[in-house]
Amino acid sequence: MARDTGSLLDEFFDAIQRGDIEAVAPLYADDVEVWHNVTGRAIDKAASLDLLRYWSGQVSEMRYEVVERSCYERGAVQRHVIHGRAGGEVLAAPICIVFHVADDQITRIYEYLDPAAVAAVFGSRPAAPTGSS
DSSP states (O other), rough: OOHHHHHHHHHHHHHHHHTOOOGGGGGGEEEEEETTTTEEEEEHHHHHHHHHHHHHHEEEEEEEEEEEEEEEEEEEEEEEEEEEEEEEEEEEEEEEEEEETTTTTEEEEEEEOOOGGGGGHOOOOOOOOOOOO
């Protein structure tokens, strides 16, 4: 029996929150593509799992706060805030993700976030804005 999209996403985020990236792997289709607005490109399943492993290793006390989720026949749109600690800083990163789902697996992810909100995770600081307002 197939699970509904909401249950699939609950399982996905619960696994990431626990740092159990091996439990994420079967939730992805083999040909999943994960696009990030920060890089403007998509990565494959192996690269996405590696990124999630890195993320889980850098963020402690991780907790997803789902702000809004709208499920539809072949996917969902979710807005959430990731809370945690990274690099000695408090993390509260608002993120929006569009999910495509088929055959009870995630086939596409389009992730939108402000890179400044996750800079502590990646050990960099965004450049200060230039110009005047």
